[in-house]
Amino acid sequence: MTRPRTGIAVVLNAIGIAVSAACAHPVDAPAPDFTANGGSPVGMPGMTAPASPPPAQPTTSTAAALRPAAGIAVDISNFAFAPATLTVKVGDPVTWTNHDEEPHTVAADDGSFHSPGMGTNATYTFTFTAPGSYGYICTIHPFMHGTVVVTA
Ligand code: CO
Numbered sequence: 001m002t003r004p005r006t007g008i009a010v011v012l013n014a015i016g017i018a019v020s021a022a023c024a025h026p027v028d029a030p031a032p033d034f035t036a037n038g039g040s041p042v043g044m045p046g047m048t049a050p051a052s053p054p055p056a057q058p059t060t061s062t063a064a065a066l067r068p069a070a071g072i073a074v075d076i077s078n079f080a081f082a083p084a085t086l087t088v089k090v091g092d093p094v095t096w097t098n099h100d101e102e103p104h105t106v107a108a109d110d111g112s113f114h115s116p117g118m119g120t121n122a123t124y125t126f127t128f129t130a131p132g133s134y135g136y137i138c139t140i141h142p143f144m145h146g147t148v149v150v151t152a
Contacts, residue, residue: 073097074146076104076118076138081146089151093127104144109135 072092075082077099088094096106098118106115106124112134115124128134128150138144 075099076106076144079104079138079141079144081144084145085147085149087149087151088128090128090131092150093125094148095123095125097121097123103140104138105140106136106146107139109137114139 072086072088072094074086074094074096076096079100079102081096086094096115096118098104098120101120103117103119105117106113106126108114113126113136115126117140118124128148131150131152134148134150136146136148
């Protein structure tokens with residue numbers, strides 16, 4: 001459907017480096033949820049064990065970790081996409097949710113996807129099948145810009 005272009009690939013790499021430098025895991029953790037990294041073994045096993053009683057939070061962390069696997073979310077709020085630039089992998093479904101009172105759309109610059117008008121709390125999901133940098137706008141408010149960078 002979408003033709004990869006050499007120029008876009010260069011931009012894609014530049015964006016990827018910039019994002020990587022700014023944030024540790026933009027791909028796997030779209031939301032700044034620190035509990036998502038709680039599973040990584042850092043060390044110090046047992047040192048803080050006596051200080052705090054074992055809470056029942058591991059179950060909550062597991063449940064929260066399952067949400068990103070089902071899709072990656074972009075919020076539409078106050079006439080803006082958040083995050084405005086999102087990096088995903090091929091095959092990742094991206095879901096936009098309109099939190100505004102006003103209707104919005106999500107339309108790719110290259111026509112690869114185009115949502116219908118989305119009312120309040122409506123969602124639109126698109127699964128990217130080819131690497132590239134996909135700019136998109138809200139056709140109702142063309143000043144609303146977003147980009148999804150899809151990596152192989
Ligand atoms: Co709009």
